[in-house]
Amino acid sequence: MTAMLEVRGVTKSFGGVVAVDHCTFSVAAGSLTGLIGPNGSGKTTLFNVITGYLPSDSGEIRLDGRLIRKPDPTWLYRQGVARTFQNARIFPELTLRENLALAIPAGWRMLLNIAISRADRERIDEALEIFGLSPLADHRAGELSYGQSRLLEFATTLMGRPRLVLLDEPTAGVNPIMIEILENHIRRLHETGVTVLLVEHRLEILMRLCETVIVLDQGALIAEGPPERVRRDPKVLDAYLGA
Amino acid sequence: MSRATKAGAIRAILVFALLLALPFVFTDHWIVNIAFFGLMFAVLAVAWNLIGGYAGYIWLGSIAFFGLGAYALAITFQHVPLTSGYLPFFALIPIGIAIGIVSIPLALLLLRVRAATFAVVSLAVLFVAEIFAFNLDGLTGGPQGLGMALPPFVVTTFERPFYLAMLVLLAAVMFCSWYLAKSKFGLMLFAIKGDEDRARGLGVRTTTVKVIAFALCCGFTGMAGGLWAYYITWIYPQFAMDPNTMFAIILMTYLGGKGTLWGPVLGAFLLAPAKEYFAYTLGGSAFYLIAYAALFLLVMFFLPRGVVPTVADFLARHRRRAAVLASGPRPAGEQVA
Numbered sequence: 001m002t003a004m005l006e007v008r009g010v011t012k013s014f015g016g017v018v019a020v021d022h023c024t025f026s027v028a029a030g031s032l033t034g035l036i037g038p039n040g041s042g043k044t045t046l047f048n049v050i051t052g053y054l055p056s057d058s059g060e061i062r063l064d065g066r067l068i069r070k071p072d073p074t075w076l077y078r079q080g081v082a083r084t085f086q087n088a089r090i091f092p093e094l095t096l097r098e099n100l101a102l103a104i105p106a107g108w109r110m111l112l113n114i115a116i117s118r119a120d121r122e123r124i125d126e127a128l129e130i131f132g133l134s135p136l137a138d139h140r141a142g143e144l145s146y147g148q149s150r151l152l153e154f155a156t157t158l159m160g161r162p163r164l165v166l167l168d169e170p171t172a173g174v175n176p177i178m179i180e181i182l183e184n185h186i187r188r189l190h191e192t193g194v195t196v197l198l199v200e201h202r203l204e205i206l207m208r209l210c211e212t213v214i215v216l217d218q219g220a221l222i223a224e225g226p227p228e229r230v231r232r233d234p235k236v237l238d239a240y241l242g243a
Numbered sequence: 244m245s246r247a248t249k250a251g252a253i254r255a256i257l258v259f260a261l262l263l264a265l266p267f268v269f270t271d272h273w274i275v276n277i278a279f280f281g282l283m284f285a286v287l288a289v290a291w292n293l294i295g296g297y298a299g300y301i302w303l304g305s306i307a308f309f310g311l312g313a314y315a316l317a318i319t320f321q322h323v324p325l326t327s328g329y330l331p332f333f334a335l336i337p338i339g340i341a342i343g344i345v346s347i348p349l350a351l352l353l354l355r356v357r358a359a360t361f362a363v364v365s366l367a368v369l370f371v372a373e374i375f376a377f378n379l380d381g382l383t384g385g386p387q388g389l390g391m392a393l394p395p396f397v398v399t400t401f402e403r404p405f406y407l408a409m410l411v412l413l414a415a416v417m418f419c420s421w422y423l424a425k426s427k428f429g430l431m432l433f434a435i436k437g438d439e440d441r442a443r444g445l446g447v448r449t450t451t452v453k454v455i456a457f458a459l460c461c462g463f464t465g466m467a468g469g470l471w472a473y474y475i476t477w478i479y480p481q482f483a484m485d486p487n488t489m490f491a492i493i494l495m496t497y498l499g500g501k502g503t504l505w506g507p508v509l510g511a512f513l514l515a516p517a518k519e520y521f522a523y524t525l526g527g528s529a530f531y532l533i534a535y536a537a538l539f540l541l542v543m544f545f546l547p548r549g550v551v552p553t554v555a556d557f558l559a560r561h562r563r564r565a566a567v568l569a570s571g572p573r574p575a576g577e578q579v580a
Contacts (some may be wrong), residue, residue, distance in 0.1 A: 085441070094434070115430045
């Protein structure tokens with residue numbers, strides 16, 4: 001399988017702290033890859049570097065083999081790279097429909113169009129239906145529970161029809177029923193051919209969902225491979241599982 | 244967010260019909276004069292709301308563009324003969340467009356920073372502009388000020404053409420504000436206010452959107468400045484670029500409800516006459532500013548989100564309660580969770 005995302009020798013430091021240390025790995029097109037590591041191992045920093053929220057100190061990132069010289073979140077989204085955040089980031093003052101409408105890419109000429117066109121409305125209603133948020137469509141997003149906010153953030157991310165989705169701890173802070181719902185959505189997303197890179201603390205979810213797992217420790221990659229093999233890797237056991 | 248509802252259209256028509264009738268019903272000079280300033284502040288507040296209320300950027304240099312518009316009109320008519328009293332009104336359109344374009348490089352520079360840093364840097368713009376106005380004697384007349392030809396209007400209804408021109412400007416800026424609020428562009432501005440980084444991650448070209456809002460704000464502000472200059476006929480730097488006016492605009496927007504369509508207008512019509520009243524009753528001392536500030540503090544204490552959002556929330560709650568009551572009592576045995 002060809003690599004959709006390639007991270008080569010990426011390093012990111014904050015003062016004297018090396019958050020990501022010469023990290024190199026690739027994510028195959030159409031795969032569901034897990035990224036794990038103890039707290040502070042650099043997972044979110046790596047996500048931020050890949051998606052252009054933080055500049056790297058060195059190294060390179062390639063998308064479909066193409067070097068991204070200066071990753072920019074807006075440009076990447078329009079190229080089909082979308083992400084979620086560790087804490088659900090939605091627009092609380094906007095309604096659910098408006099949150100989703102915002103994420104539908106608009107060309108220059110569409111800027112002055114009405115906020116939610118008829119065509120957009122159909123897509124939005126479909127997304128709300130899939131994520132079980134239809135009854136709340138015209139409520140402000142700030143009225144949602146945390147789990148519902150997670151669902152909305154997830155749904156929002158998909159409005160740009162992404163090819164690669166980076167999910168940063170999507171099940172953190174939500175109840176078991178919601179975890180199951182989110183897990184099903186991730187699985188369904190993957191089944192539609194979208195490449196997924198997933199940071200997740202719940203190892204059982206990762207082991208169920210992922211074909212490949214990458215393990216970071218203190219910013220460096222220490223293991224990579226199928227979940228079962230990674231699970232038995234002594235370095236991983238030492239650094240992360242602690243068993 | 245603003246929506247094109249029938250009720251909204253009727254409300255707008257009613258308000259503008261009343262404002263249109265005002266100078267014909269109340270012909271006293273002082274009333275039309277205060278109403279002119281009320282309209283002027285409404286224009287300034289609605290324009291400021293585009294960047295300050297919709298996008299959440301506390302832009303403290305807006306009044307520099309008011310002064311720029313004033314000087315642009317005054318300087319233009321030092322070189323162009325005033326063949327008609329109405330000519331300067333039409334000259335405001337190219338002046339507004341030019342100021343909007345001139346503001347773009349500044350916007351690209353300023354909008355690289357956010358929040359408190361943006362506010363502080365933007366305040367510096369105001370003071371730098373004021374210093375230029377004081378010191379470019381050859382262009383602005385410096386502290387001695389700059390005069391314009393006396394408008395050739397009938398004395399008995401002198402204020403009326405200015406009032407009506409300002410009303411047209413208010414209609415234009417409000418239409419722009421309403422249209423943007425209901426468009427995809429407006430959605431992007433609201434998203435920038437909510438979480439700019441997240442908006443970037445959802446494909447929103449935040450810089451472009453902010454710069455356009457900024458340029459529109461500056462353009463309309465400049466047009467209001469030009470009209471003001473023509474009305475008072477003599478402009479001084481300390482009045483054309485007065486920090487007190489800048490803060491008044493922000494207070495009005497907050498008072499009425501920032502980020503709403505009608506909030507800045509309401510704030511302007513509450514505070515602009517109050518300012519004049521306090522200035523009149525409390526004399527020329529700065530004591531009127533204390534009364535003015537006290538009024539604002541009281542409103543902020545009781546209505547922290549501003550009048551329009553608070554009233555809208557109250558009405559929504561009232562409607563929900565009425566709907567629940569109308570649906571009748573709960574069946575016996577039903578528990579309230």
